[in-house]
Amino acid sequence: MNKISTRQATLVYIVTGIILIIFMIPIYLILASSLKPSADMFSPSADGLFTPTLQHYVDLFTLRPFHWNIINSLVVTLGSTLFSVTVRSLGAFALSRIRHPRINDAAFWILSMRMFPPIAVVVPYYIIFKSVGLLDTPLALIIVYSTANIPLTVWLMKGFFDEVPEALEEAAQVDGYGIVEIFYRITLPLAAPGLAVCAVFCFIFSWNEFLFALMLTGSSAQTATVAVMSFWSSDAVQWGRIMAGSFIILIPGVIFVLTCQKWLVKGLTLGSVK
Amino acid sequence: MASVSLSNVVKAFGAFKVVHGVDLDIADGEFVVLLGPSGCGKTTTLRMVAGLEDVSGGEICIAGEAINDRPPKDRKIAMVFQNYALYPHMTVRQNMEFALKPQKLSKAEVDAKIAGVAGMLGLDALLQRKPAQLSGGQRQRVAMGRAMVRTPEVFLFDEPLSNLDLKLRTQVRMEIAKLHKQLGTTVIYVTHDQVEAMTLADKIVIMKDGYIEQIGSPEEVFAHPKNLFVATFIGSPSMNLFRMTVERSEKGPVLSSAAFTIAAPADMNGKVHTRPGGDTRHPPQRRPPCPGR
Numbered sequence: 065m066n067k068i069s070t071r072q073a074t075l076v077y078i079v080t081g082i083i084l085i086i087f088m089i090p091i092y093l094i095l096a097s098s099l100k101p102s103a104d105m106f107s108p109s110a111d112g113l114f115t116p117t118l119q120h121y122v123d124l125f126t127l128r129p130f131h132w133n134i135i136n137s138l139v140v141t142l143g144s145t146l147f148s149v150t151v152r153s154l155g156a157f158a159l160s161r162i163r164h165p166r167i168n169d170a171a172f173w174i175l176s177m178r179m180f181p182p183i184a185v186v187v188p189y190y191i192i193f194k195s196v197g198l199l200d201t202p203l204a205l206i207i208v209y210s211t212a213n214i215p216l217t218v219w220l221m222k223g224f225f226d227e228v229p230e231a232l233e234e235a236a237q238v239d240g241y242g243i244v245e246i247f248y249r250i251t252l253p254l255a256a257p258g259l260a261v262c263a264v265f266c267f268i269f270s271w272n273e274f275l276f277a278l279m280l281t282g283s284s285a286q287t288a289t290v291a292v293m294s295f296w297s298s299d300a301v302q303w304g305r306i307m308a309g310s311f312i313i314l315i316p317g318v319i320f321v322l323t324c325q326k327w328l329v330k331g332l333t334l335g336s337v338k
Numbered sequence: 339m340a341s342v343s344l345s346n347v348v349k350a351f352g353a354f355k356v357v358h359g360v361d362l363d364i365a366d367g368e369f370v371v372l373l374g375p376s377g378c379g380k381t382t383t384l385r386m387v388a389g390l391e392d393v394s395g396g397e398i399c400i401a402g403e404a405i406n407d408r409p410p411k412d413r414k415i416a417m418v419f420q421n422y423a424l425y426p427h428m429t430v431r432q433n434m435e436f437a438l439k440p441q442k443l444s445k446a447e448v449d450a451k452i453a454g455v456a457g458m459l460g461l462d463a464l465l466q467r468k469p470a471q472l473s474g475g476q477r478q479r480v481a482m483g484r485a486m487v488r489t490p491e492v493f494l495f496d497e498p499l500s501n502l503d504l505k506l507r508t509q510v511r512m513e514i515a516k517l518h519k520q521l522g523t524t525v526i527y528v529t530h531d532q533v534e535a536m537t538l539a540d541k542i543v544i545m546k547d548g549y550i551e552q553i554g555s556p557e558e559v560f561a562h563p564k565n566l567f568v569a570t571f572i573g574s575p576s577m578n579l580f581r582m583t584v585e586r587s588e589k590g591p592v593l594s595s596a597a598f599t600i601a602a603p604a605d606m607n608g609k610v611h612t613r614p615g616g617d618t619r620h621p622p623q624r625r626p627p628c629p630g631r
Binding site for chain 2: 229231232234235236237238239240241242249250253254
Protein backbone atom coordinates (compact mmCIF):
# COMPACT_ATOMS: atom_id res chain seq x y z
CA MET A 65 0.00 0.00 0.00
CA ASN A 66 1.19 3.48 -0.77
CA LYS A 67 2.14 5.72 2.10
CA ILE A 68 -0.35 8.43 2.87
CA SER A 69 1.12 11.83 2.12
CA THR A 70 1.02 14.65 4.66
CA ARG A 71 -1.54 16.42 2.52
CA GLN A 72 -3.85 13.42 2.45
CA ALA A 73 -3.41 12.95 6.19
CA THR A 74 -4.35 16.59 6.83
CA LEU A 75 -7.44 16.16 4.67
CA VAL A 76 -8.43 13.02 6.59
CA TYR A 77 -8.03 14.87 9.89
CA ILE A 78 -10.10 17.84 8.67
CA VAL A 79 -12.95 15.62 7.43
CA THR A 80 -12.84 13.53 10.62
CA GLY A 81 -12.90 16.72 12.66
CA ILE A 82 -15.95 18.05 10.84
CA ILE A 83 -17.82 14.76 11.27
CA LEU A 84 -16.84 14.67 14.93
CA ILE A 85 -18.15 18.21 15.49
CA ILE A 86 -21.46 17.36 13.80
CA PHE A 87 -21.87 14.33 16.07
CA MET A 88 -20.71 16.09 19.21
CA ILE A 89 -22.97 19.16 18.91
CA PRO A 90 -26.09 17.42 20.32
CA ILE A 91 -24.05 15.99 23.19
CA TYR A 92 -22.62 19.44 23.92
CA LEU A 93 -26.13 20.92 23.86
CA ILE A 94 -27.39 18.25 26.27
CA LEU A 95 -24.50 18.84 28.68
CA ALA A 96 -24.72 22.64 28.42
CA SER A 97 -28.49 22.70 28.90
CA SER A 98 -28.28 20.36 31.88
CA LEU A 99 -25.91 22.79 33.60
CA LYS A 100 -27.85 25.99 32.76
CA PRO A 101 -30.09 27.58 35.33
CA SER A 102 -33.73 27.29 34.19
CA ALA A 103 -33.90 31.06 33.69
CA ASP A 104 -31.09 31.02 31.08
CA MET A 105 -32.54 28.05 29.16
CA PHE A 106 -34.35 30.00 26.45
CA SER A 107 -32.95 33.52 27.00
CA PRO A 108 -29.19 33.20 26.82
CA SER A 109 -27.04 36.20 27.56
CA ALA A 110 -25.48 38.03 24.64
CA ASP A 111 -22.07 36.39 25.10
CA GLY A 112 -23.63 32.91 25.52
CA LEU A 113 -22.03 32.50 28.96
CA PHE A 114 -23.92 31.29 32.02
CA THR A 115 -23.19 30.28 35.58
CA PRO A 116 -23.21 26.47 35.64
CA THR A 117 -25.35 24.76 38.25
CA LEU A 118 -25.84 21.14 39.30
CA GLN A 119 -29.37 21.90 40.53
CA HIS A 120 -31.05 19.81 37.80
CA TYR A 121 -28.96 16.77 38.70
CA VAL A 122 -29.76 17.23 42.39
CA ASP A 123 -33.48 17.56 41.59
CA LEU A 124 -33.37 14.44 39.49
CA PHE A 125 -32.29 12.29 42.41
CA THR A 126 -34.08 14.08 45.24
CA LEU A 127 -37.48 14.85 43.72
CA ARG A 128 -37.68 11.54 41.89
CA PRO A 129 -36.14 8.08 42.47
CA PHE A 130 -34.06 8.39 39.31
CA HIS A 131 -31.40 6.08 40.73
CA TRP A 132 -34.01 3.31 40.80
CA ASN A 133 -34.83 3.96 37.17
CA ILE A 134 -31.15 3.61 36.34
CA ILE A 135 -30.91 0.37 38.31
CA ASN A 136 -33.99 -0.94 36.44
CA SER A 137 -32.38 0.00 33.15
CA LEU A 138 -29.13 -1.73 34.14
CA VAL A 139 -30.89 -4.92 35.25
CA VAL A 140 -32.95 -5.07 32.08
CA THR A 141 -30.05 -4.21 29.80
CA LEU A 142 -27.44 -6.49 31.33
CA GLY A 143 -29.96 -9.31 31.70
CA SER A 144 -31.10 -9.17 28.11
CA THR A 145 -27.56 -8.68 26.78
CA LEU A 146 -26.24 -11.69 28.68
CA PHE A 147 -29.20 -13.84 27.69
CA SER A 148 -29.05 -12.77 24.06
CA VAL A 149 -25.34 -13.27 23.64
CA THR A 150 -25.36 -16.76 25.17
CA VAL A 151 -28.44 -18.07 23.44
CA ARG A 152 -27.88 -16.42 20.09
CA SER A 153 -24.29 -17.54 19.79
CA LEU A 154 -25.49 -21.13 20.22
CA GLY A 155 -28.17 -20.61 17.59
CA ALA A 156 -25.75 -18.95 15.22
CA PHE A 157 -23.23 -21.77 15.72
CA ALA A 158 -25.90 -24.29 14.77
CA LEU A 159 -26.84 -22.31 11.66
CA SER A 160 -23.20 -22.01 10.71
CA ARG A 161 -22.26 -25.67 11.14
CA ILE A 162 -25.29 -27.86 10.48
CA ARG A 163 -25.31 -29.30 6.98
CA HIS A 164 -28.93 -29.68 6.02
CA PRO A 165 -30.71 -28.79 2.80
CA ARG A 166 -33.29 -26.71 4.67
CA ILE A 167 -30.90 -24.89 7.01
CA ASN A 168 -30.96 -21.75 4.89
CA ASP A 169 -34.73 -21.67 5.16
CA ALA A 170 -34.40 -21.70 8.95
CA ALA A 171 -31.88 -18.86 8.74
CA PHE A 172 -34.20 -16.89 6.49
CA TRP A 173 -37.14 -17.50 8.80
CA ILE A 174 -35.12 -15.95 11.62
CA LEU A 175 -34.29 -12.98 9.41
CA SER A 176 -37.94 -12.57 8.45
CA MET A 177 -38.77 -11.68 12.04
CA ARG A 178 -37.09 -8.38 11.29
CA MET A 179 -39.68 -7.60 8.68
CA PHE A 180 -42.51 -6.33 10.87
CA PRO A 181 -42.49 -3.12 12.90
CA PRO A 182 -42.01 -3.48 16.68
CA ILE A 183 -45.18 -1.50 17.36
CA ALA A 184 -47.20 -4.31 15.80
CA VAL A 185 -46.39 -6.59 18.72
CA VAL A 186 -46.70 -4.14 21.60
CA VAL A 187 -50.37 -4.88 22.27
CA PRO A 188 -50.04 -8.67 22.08
CA TYR A 189 -47.05 -8.43 24.44
CA TYR A 190 -49.13 -6.30 26.81
CA ILE A 191 -51.95 -8.84 26.87
CA ILE A 192 -49.58 -11.79 27.35
CA PHE A 193 -47.59 -10.18 30.18
CA LYS A 194 -50.77 -8.97 31.89
CA SER A 195 -52.22 -12.48 31.84
CA VAL A 196 -49.08 -14.05 33.31
CA GLY A 197 -48.56 -11.26 35.83
CA LEU A 198 -45.29 -10.02 34.42
CA LEU A 199 -46.47 -6.52 33.58
CA ASP A 200 -44.29 -3.82 35.14
CA THR A 201 -41.43 -6.23 35.92
CA PRO A 202 -37.87 -6.13 34.59
CA LEU A 203 -38.29 -9.76 33.44
CA ALA A 204 -40.92 -8.70 30.88
CA LEU A 205 -38.53 -6.24 29.30
CA ILE A 206 -35.66 -8.76 29.42
CA ILE A 207 -37.82 -11.22 27.47
CA VAL A 208 -38.91 -8.60 24.94
CA TYR A 209 -35.43 -7.21 24.37
CA SER A 210 -33.89 -10.66 24.18
CA THR A 211 -36.22 -11.63 21.35
CA ALA A 212 -36.30 -8.30 19.52
CA ASN A 213 -32.77 -8.40 18.19
CA ILE A 214 -32.56 -12.09 17.37
CA PRO A 215 -32.37 -11.71 13.58
CA LEU A 216 -29.63 -9.11 13.57
CA THR A 217 -27.39 -10.74 16.14
CA VAL A 218 -27.86 -14.33 15.01
CA TRP A 219 -26.89 -13.38 11.48
CA LEU A 220 -24.00 -11.31 12.75
CA MET A 221 -22.65 -14.16 14.89
CA LYS A 222 -23.21 -16.66 12.08
CA GLY A 223 -20.91 -14.55 9.92
CA PHE A 224 -18.20 -14.64 12.55
CA PHE A 225 -18.58 -18.40 13.11
CA ASP A 226 -18.38 -18.99 9.36
CA GLU A 227 -14.97 -17.30 9.46
CA VAL A 228 -13.59 -19.74 12.04
CA PRO A 229 -12.00 -22.56 10.02
CA GLU A 230 -13.74 -25.87 10.55
CA ALA A 231 -10.34 -27.59 10.45
CA LEU A 232 -9.70 -26.21 13.96
CA GLU A 233 -12.82 -27.91 15.26
CA GLU A 234 -11.86 -31.12 13.50
CA ALA A 235 -8.39 -30.94 15.05
CA ALA A 236 -9.99 -30.56 18.47
CA GLN A 237 -12.29 -33.48 17.71
CA VAL A 238 -9.28 -35.66 16.93
CA ASP A 239 -7.58 -34.31 20.07
CA GLY A 240 -10.42 -35.81 22.08
CA TYR A 241 -13.00 -33.10 22.64
CA GLY A 242 -16.77 -33.16 22.28
CA ILE A 243 -18.80 -30.56 20.44
CA VAL A 244 -19.73 -28.52 23.55
CA GLU A 245 -16.12 -28.20 24.71
CA ILE A 246 -15.00 -27.38 21.18
CA PHE A 247 -17.58 -24.61 21.01
CA TYR A 248 -16.51 -23.00 24.30
CA ARG A 249 -12.76 -23.56 24.01
CA ILE A 250 -12.08 -23.07 20.32
CA THR A 251 -14.89 -21.54 18.30
CA LEU A 252 -16.29 -19.01 20.75
CA PRO A 253 -12.92 -17.50 21.80
CA LEU A 254 -12.06 -17.08 18.12
CA ALA A 255 -15.39 -15.39 17.44
CA ALA A 256 -14.87 -13.04 20.39
CA PRO A 257 -14.94 -9.90 18.22
CA GLY A 258 -18.37 -10.98 16.98
CA LEU A 259 -19.51 -11.58 20.51
CA ALA A 260 -18.37 -8.09 21.47
CA VAL A 261 -20.16 -6.49 18.52
CA CYS A 262 -23.26 -8.50 19.39
CA ALA A 263 -23.09 -7.44 23.04
CA VAL A 264 -22.66 -3.79 22.08
CA PHE A 265 -25.69 -3.93 19.77
CA CYS A 266 -27.84 -5.61 22.42
CA PHE A 267 -26.68 -3.25 25.14
CA ILE A 268 -27.32 -0.09 23.14
CA PHE A 269 -30.69 -1.32 21.91
CA SER A 270 -31.91 -2.34 25.37
CA TRP A 271 -30.48 0.68 27.13
CA ASN A 272 -32.04 3.20 24.74
CA GLU A 273 -35.31 1.38 24.08
CA PHE A 274 -38.37 3.51 24.78
CA LEU A 275 -41.55 2.13 23.20
CA PHE A 276 -41.75 -1.27 24.95
CA ALA A 277 -40.51 0.19 28.22
CA LEU A 278 -43.24 2.83 28.09
CA MET A 279 -46.02 0.36 27.34
CA LEU A 280 -44.99 -2.56 29.54
CA THR A 281 -43.81 -0.83 32.73
CA GLY A 282 -45.55 1.28 35.31
CA SER A 283 -43.88 2.81 38.33
CA SER A 284 -41.88 -0.10 39.76
CA ALA A 285 -39.98 -1.31 36.67
CA GLN A 286 -39.74 2.02 34.90
CA THR A 287 -36.48 2.46 33.01
CA ALA A 288 -34.39 5.63 32.81
CA THR A 289 -35.47 6.53 29.26
CA VAL A 290 -39.15 6.51 30.24
CA ALA A 291 -38.46 8.30 33.51
CA VAL A 292 -36.76 11.17 31.71
CA MET A 293 -39.80 11.68 29.53
CA SER A 294 -42.00 11.98 32.61
CA PHE A 295 -40.58 15.49 33.06
CA TRP A 296 -42.48 16.34 29.91
CA SER A 297 -46.01 16.95 31.04
CA SER A 298 -48.92 18.96 29.72
CA ASP A 299 -48.25 21.66 32.33
CA ALA A 300 -44.57 22.20 31.83
CA VAL A 301 -41.49 20.77 30.16
CA GLN A 302 -38.61 20.72 32.63
CA TRP A 303 -35.82 20.91 30.12
CA GLY A 304 -33.05 21.13 32.69
CA ARG A 305 -33.99 17.79 34.29
CA ILE A 306 -34.66 16.14 30.95
CA MET A 307 -31.20 17.15 29.78
CA ALA A 308 -29.55 16.13 33.05
CA GLY A 309 -31.27 12.73 32.83
CA SER A 310 -30.32 12.36 29.16
CA PHE A 311 -26.69 13.09 29.92
CA ILE A 312 -26.60 10.46 32.66
CA ILE A 313 -28.22 7.96 30.29
CA LEU A 314 -25.42 8.55 27.79
CA ILE A 315 -22.65 7.55 30.21
CA PRO A 316 -23.13 3.74 30.66
CA GLY A 317 -23.36 3.18 26.91
CA VAL A 318 -20.07 4.96 26.36
CA ILE A 319 -18.40 3.01 29.18
CA PHE A 320 -19.71 -0.31 27.83
CA VAL A 321 -18.58 0.37 24.27
CA LEU A 322 -15.13 1.45 25.46
CA THR A 323 -14.86 -1.71 27.57
CA CYS A 324 -15.78 -3.92 24.63
CA GLN A 325 -13.52 -2.01 22.29
CA LYS A 326 -10.47 -4.14 22.96
CA TRP A 327 -12.46 -7.20 21.83
CA LEU A 328 -13.57 -5.45 18.70
CA VAL A 329 -10.20 -6.08 17.13
CA LYS A 330 -9.96 -8.22 14.06
CA GLY A 331 -7.26 -10.67 13.28
CA LEU A 332 -7.66 -13.11 16.13
CA THR A 333 -7.70 -15.98 13.67
CA LEU A 334 -4.48 -14.92 11.95
CA GLY A 335 -1.95 -17.73 11.67
CA SER A 336 -4.25 -20.59 12.50
CA VAL A 337 -4.53 -22.03 9.05
CA LYS A 338 -2.40 -21.16 6.08
CA MET B 339 0.95 -48.97 17.36
CA ALA B 340 -1.72 -50.81 15.51
CA SER B 341 -2.73 -52.34 12.24
CA VAL B 342 -5.47 -50.74 10.19
CA SER B 343 -7.79 -52.45 7.78
CA LEU B 344 -10.48 -51.18 5.47
CA SER B 345 -13.03 -53.66 4.12
CA ASN B 346 -15.23 -52.61 1.23
CA VAL B 347 -15.33 -49.04 2.54
CA VAL B 348 -17.76 -46.83 0.66
CA LYS B 349 -18.39 -43.10 0.90
CA ALA B 350 -21.39 -41.59 -0.80
CA PHE B 351 -22.84 -38.09 -0.65
CA GLY B 352 -26.47 -38.79 -1.40
CA ALA B 353 -26.56 -40.81 -4.57
CA PHE B 354 -23.06 -39.70 -5.53
CA LYS B 355 -20.38 -42.24 -4.63
CA VAL B 356 -16.87 -40.87 -4.10
CA VAL B 357 -15.19 -43.95 -2.64
CA HIS B 358 -16.24 -47.28 -4.16
CA GLY B 359 -15.58 -50.19 -1.83
CA VAL B 360 -11.95 -49.74 -0.84
CA ASP B 361 -10.09 -52.75 0.59
CA LEU B 362 -6.78 -52.07 2.28
CA ASP B 363 -4.62 -53.74 4.91
CA ILE B 364 -2.00 -51.75 6.75
CA ALA B 365 0.38 -53.64 8.97
CA ASP B 366 1.51 -52.48 12.37
CA GLY B 367 4.20 -49.82 11.99
CA GLU B 368 3.82 -49.58 8.23
CA PHE B 369 4.09 -46.26 6.38
CA VAL B 370 1.34 -46.23 3.78
CA VAL B 371 0.87 -43.41 1.30
CA LEU B 372 -2.44 -42.80 -0.43
CA LEU B 373 -1.49 -41.27 -3.75
CA GLY B 374 -3.63 -40.00 -6.55
CA PRO B 375 -4.78 -36.95 -8.48
CA SER B 376 -7.10 -34.37 -6.91
CA GLY B 377 -10.60 -35.69 -6.33
CA CYS B 378 -9.58 -39.36 -6.29
CA GLY B 379 -11.01 -39.95 -2.82
CA LYS B 380 -7.74 -40.24 -0.91
CA THR B 381 -8.46 -37.45 1.58
CA THR B 382 -12.04 -38.69 2.02
CA THR B 383 -10.68 -42.15 2.80
CA LEU B 384 -8.26 -40.70 5.35
CA ARG B 385 -11.03 -38.62 6.93
CA MET B 386 -13.16 -41.73 7.27
CA VAL B 387 -10.32 -43.42 9.14
CA ALA B 388 -10.05 -40.30 11.33
CA GLY B 389 -13.77 -40.31 12.00
CA LEU B 390 -14.33 -36.89 10.48
CA GLU B 391 -16.54 -38.36 7.74
CA ASP B 392 -19.23 -40.97 8.24
CA VAL B 393 -18.63 -44.29 6.53
CA SER B 394 -21.47 -45.04 4.09
CA GLY B 395 -20.65 -48.73 3.82
CA GLY B 396 -18.06 -51.31 4.78
CA GLU B 397 -15.91 -51.45 7.87
CA ILE B 398 -12.78 -49.78 9.20
CA CYS B 399 -10.78 -51.57 11.89
CA ILE B 400 -7.89 -50.32 14.00
CA ALA B 401 -6.01 -52.97 15.95
CA GLY B 402 -8.65 -55.48 14.97
CA GLU B 403 -11.56 -53.50 16.39
CA ALA B 404 -14.29 -52.06 14.25
CA ILE B 405 -14.33 -48.30 14.79
CA ASN B 406 -16.99 -47.13 12.33
CA ASP B 407 -19.26 -45.77 15.03
CA ARG B 408 -16.61 -44.39 17.36
CA PRO B 409 -15.99 -40.66 17.53
CA PRO B 410 -12.50 -39.49 16.50
CA LYS B 411 -11.39 -39.17 20.11
CA ASP B 412 -11.87 -42.89 20.73
CA ARG B 413 -9.85 -44.06 17.74
CA LYS B 414 -6.33 -43.61 19.16
CA ILE B 415 -5.30 -41.58 16.16
CA ALA B 416 -3.62 -38.22 15.67
CA MET B 417 -3.87 -36.16 12.54
CA VAL B 418 -1.76 -33.50 10.88
CA PHE B 419 -3.93 -31.29 8.72
CA GLN B 420 -3.04 -29.76 5.37
CA ASN B 421 -3.50 -26.26 6.78
CA TYR B 422 -2.01 -27.29 10.17
CA ALA B 423 -5.15 -26.23 12.10
CA LEU B 424 -3.20 -24.80 15.03
CA TYR B 425 -5.34 -23.09 17.66
CA PRO B 426 -4.47 -19.44 17.01
CA HIS B 427 -5.39 -18.17 20.47
CA MET B 428 -2.99 -20.55 22.19
CA THR B 429 0.79 -20.65 22.35
CA VAL B 430 2.71 -23.61 20.96
CA ARG B 431 2.92 -25.09 24.44
CA GLN B 432 -0.81 -24.57 25.04
CA ASN B 433 -1.58 -26.18 21.68
CA MET B 434 0.23 -29.30 22.84
CA GLU B 435 -1.23 -29.16 26.34
CA PHE B 436 -4.71 -28.85 24.84
CA ALA B 437 -4.12 -32.06 22.89
CA LEU B 438 -3.03 -33.83 26.09
CA LYS B 439 -5.75 -32.56 28.41
CA PRO B 440 -8.32 -35.28 27.61
CA GLN B 441 -5.75 -37.90 28.66
CA LYS B 442 -5.85 -36.49 32.22
CA LEU B 443 -2.14 -36.80 32.89
CA SER B 444 -0.27 -35.24 35.80
CA LYS B 445 1.47 -31.93 35.22
CA ALA B 446 4.89 -33.59 35.41
CA GLU B 447 3.90 -36.13 32.75
CA VAL B 448 2.53 -33.39 30.48
CA ASP B 449 5.70 -31.34 30.89
CA ALA B 450 7.88 -34.38 30.19
CA LYS B 451 5.94 -35.27 27.04
CA ILE B 452 6.03 -31.72 25.71
CA ALA B 453 9.74 -31.42 26.49
CA GLY B 454 10.41 -34.73 24.72
CA VAL B 455 8.54 -33.80 21.56
CA ALA B 456 9.83 -30.22 21.55
CA GLY B 457 13.37 -31.54 21.79
CA MET B 458 12.83 -34.03 19.00
CA LEU B 459 11.35 -31.41 16.64
CA GLY B 460 13.49 -28.46 17.74
CA LEU B 461 10.54 -26.49 19.10
CA ASP B 462 12.06 -25.53 22.47
CA ALA B 463 12.59 -21.91 21.53
CA LEU B 464 9.09 -21.57 20.09
CA LEU B 465 6.99 -22.90 22.97
CA GLN B 466 5.81 -19.49 24.14
CA ARG B 467 4.95 -18.18 20.67
CA LYS B 468 1.55 -18.08 19.09
CA PRO B 469 0.97 -19.62 15.62
CA ALA B 470 0.82 -16.17 13.98
CA GLN B 471 4.43 -15.58 15.08
CA LEU B 472 5.72 -18.71 13.33
CA SER B 473 6.89 -19.35 9.78
CA GLY B 474 5.20 -21.94 7.60
CA GLY B 475 7.82 -24.57 8.33
CA GLN B 476 7.64 -23.93 12.07
CA ARG B 477 3.86 -24.19 12.04
CA GLN B 478 4.15 -27.47 10.23
CA ARG B 479 6.52 -28.78 12.89
CA VAL B 480 4.21 -27.61 15.66
CA ALA B 481 1.30 -29.40 13.98
CA MET B 482 3.40 -32.58 13.95
CA GLY B 483 4.43 -32.00 17.55
CA ARG B 484 0.83 -31.62 18.62
CA ALA B 485 0.02 -34.94 16.95
CA MET B 486 3.10 -36.72 18.33
CA VAL B 487 2.68 -35.60 21.90
CA ARG B 488 -0.44 -37.75 22.22
CA THR B 489 1.52 -40.92 21.28
CA PRO B 490 -1.26 -42.25 19.07
CA GLU B 491 -1.48 -45.73 17.60
CA VAL B 492 -1.91 -44.38 14.08
CA PHE B 493 -0.71 -41.12 12.55
CA LEU B 494 -2.76 -39.58 9.79
CA PHE B 495 -1.18 -36.98 7.55
CA ASP B 496 -3.33 -35.03 5.12
CA GLU B 497 -0.99 -33.47 2.53
CA PRO B 498 1.15 -31.97 5.30
CA LEU B 499 3.82 -30.56 3.02
CA SER B 500 1.73 -28.98 0.29
CA ASN B 501 2.00 -25.49 1.77
CA LEU B 502 5.78 -25.49 2.07
CA ASP B 503 8.36 -24.36 -0.46
CA LEU B 504 10.42 -26.96 -2.29
CA LYS B 505 13.51 -26.79 -0.09
CA LEU B 506 11.56 -26.94 3.13
CA ARG B 507 9.44 -29.73 1.76
CA THR B 508 12.50 -31.89 1.15
CA GLN B 509 13.82 -31.13 4.61
CA VAL B 510 10.54 -31.89 6.42
CA ARG B 511 10.11 -35.03 4.33
CA MET B 512 13.42 -36.28 5.66
CA GLU B 513 12.34 -35.42 9.18
CA ILE B 514 9.08 -37.32 8.80
CA ALA B 515 10.96 -40.37 7.52
CA LYS B 516 13.38 -40.12 10.46
CA LEU B 517 10.57 -39.74 12.97
CA HIS B 518 8.75 -42.74 11.58
CA LYS B 519 11.89 -44.79 11.97
CA GLN B 520 12.33 -43.57 15.55
CA LEU B 521 8.72 -43.99 16.67
CA GLY B 522 7.69 -46.94 14.51
CA THR B 523 4.07 -45.81 14.57
CA THR B 524 1.67 -46.81 11.80
CA VAL B 525 1.28 -43.93 9.35
CA ILE B 526 -1.33 -43.19 6.72
CA TYR B 527 -0.17 -40.33 4.59
CA VAL B 528 -2.15 -38.62 1.85
CA THR B 529 -0.43 -36.76 -0.95
CA HIS B 530 -0.68 -36.02 -4.62
CA ASP B 531 3.07 -35.60 -4.84
CA GLN B 532 4.62 -38.81 -6.12
CA VAL B 533 8.13 -37.83 -4.97
CA GLU B 534 6.84 -37.77 -1.40
CA ALA B 535 5.12 -41.08 -1.94
CA MET B 536 8.14 -42.77 -3.50
CA THR B 537 10.57 -41.55 -0.84
CA LEU B 538 8.46 -42.09 2.27
CA ALA B 539 6.26 -45.09 1.69
CA ASP B 540 6.63 -48.72 2.64
CA LYS B 541 3.51 -49.24 0.59
CA ILE B 542 1.83 -46.97 -1.94
CA VAL B 543 -1.89 -47.07 -2.59
CA ILE B 544 -2.71 -45.44 -5.91
CA MET B 545 -6.27 -44.20 -6.21
CA LYS B 546 -8.35 -42.79 -9.01
CA ASP B 547 -12.03 -41.79 -9.04
CA GLY B 548 -12.65 -43.51 -5.71
CA TYR B 549 -11.11 -46.85 -6.74
CA ILE B 550 -7.79 -48.34 -5.72
CA GLU B 551 -5.78 -48.85 -8.88
CA GLN B 552 -2.77 -50.56 -7.35
CA ILE B 553 -1.24 -51.33 -3.98
CA GLY B 554 2.47 -52.08 -3.82
CA SER B 555 5.92 -51.00 -2.73
CA PRO B 556 7.34 -47.90 -4.47
CA GLU B 557 9.53 -50.17 -6.64
CA GLU B 558 6.57 -52.34 -7.60
CA VAL B 559 4.28 -49.54 -8.70
CA PHE B 560 7.11 -47.87 -10.55
CA ALA B 561 8.48 -50.91 -12.35
CA HIS B 562 5.36 -53.05 -12.64
CA PRO B 563 2.33 -50.84 -12.96
CA LYS B 564 -0.86 -52.87 -13.01
CA ASN B 565 -2.69 -50.71 -15.50
CA LEU B 566 -2.32 -47.77 -17.85
CA PHE B 567 -3.37 -45.22 -15.27
CA VAL B 568 -0.65 -46.24 -12.83
CA ALA B 569 1.87 -46.50 -15.64
CA THR B 570 1.25 -42.93 -16.76
CA PHE B 571 0.71 -41.47 -13.30
CA ILE B 572 3.95 -42.67 -11.72
CA GLY B 573 7.30 -41.44 -12.98
CA SER B 574 8.41 -38.12 -14.29
CA PRO B 575 8.61 -37.89 -17.25
CA SER B 576 5.86 -40.45 -17.49
CA MET B 577 6.15 -43.76 -19.25
CA ASN B 578 5.94 -43.81 -23.05
CA LEU B 579 2.93 -45.67 -24.42
CA PHE B 580 2.60 -47.27 -27.85
CA ARG B 581 -0.42 -48.82 -29.44
CA MET B 582 0.75 -52.32 -30.56
CA THR B 583 -0.82 -55.21 -32.31
CA VAL B 584 -0.22 -58.82 -31.25
CA GLU B 585 0.81 -60.88 -34.22
CA ARG B 586 2.04 -64.37 -34.88
CA SER B 587 5.49 -64.95 -36.25
CA GLU B 588 7.64 -68.02 -36.68
CA LYS B 589 9.47 -67.13 -33.39
CA GLY B 590 6.23 -66.91 -31.44
CA PRO B 591 3.92 -63.97 -30.70
CA VAL B 592 5.27 -60.49 -31.33
CA LEU B 593 4.02 -56.97 -30.63
CA SER B 594 4.24 -54.76 -33.64
CA SER B 595 3.58 -51.16 -34.49
CA ALA B 596 4.22 -49.12 -37.60
CA ALA B 597 7.67 -48.18 -36.26
CA PHE B 598 8.98 -51.35 -34.66
CA THR B 599 8.31 -54.92 -33.65
CA ILE B 600 9.34 -56.67 -30.43
CA ALA B 601 8.91 -60.14 -29.10
CA ALA B 602 5.95 -60.46 -26.74
CA PRO B 603 7.00 -60.88 -23.09
CA ALA B 604 7.11 -64.52 -22.10
CA ASP B 605 4.49 -64.18 -19.41
CA MET B 606 2.04 -62.83 -21.98
CA ASN B 607 1.89 -66.20 -23.66
CA GLY B 608 -1.55 -67.67 -23.44
CA LYS B 609 -2.94 -64.63 -21.62
CA VAL B 610 -3.81 -62.50 -24.58
CA HIS B 611 -7.48 -62.47 -25.19
CA THR B 612 -10.11 -59.94 -26.08
CA ARG B 613 -12.96 -58.80 -23.96
CA PRO B 614 -16.15 -57.79 -25.69
CA GLY B 615 -16.20 -54.17 -24.42
CA GLY B 616 -17.35 -53.27 -20.92
CA ASP B 617 -15.30 -52.70 -17.80
CA THR B 618 -11.76 -53.98 -17.91
CA ARG B 619 -11.13 -53.16 -14.28
CA HIS B 620 -10.45 -56.09 -12.00
CA PRO B 621 -13.64 -57.02 -10.20
CA PRO B 622 -13.29 -56.03 -6.51
CA GLN B 623 -12.52 -58.96 -4.28
CA ARG B 624 -14.67 -59.11 -1.18
CA ARG B 625 -12.90 -60.01 2.00
CA PRO B 626 -14.02 -60.99 5.44
CA PRO B 627 -14.44 -58.06 7.88
CA CYS B 628 -11.99 -57.20 10.68
CA PRO B 629 -9.40 -59.95 11.05
CA GLY B 630 -9.34 -59.56 14.82
CA ARG B 631 -13.04 -60.30 15.26
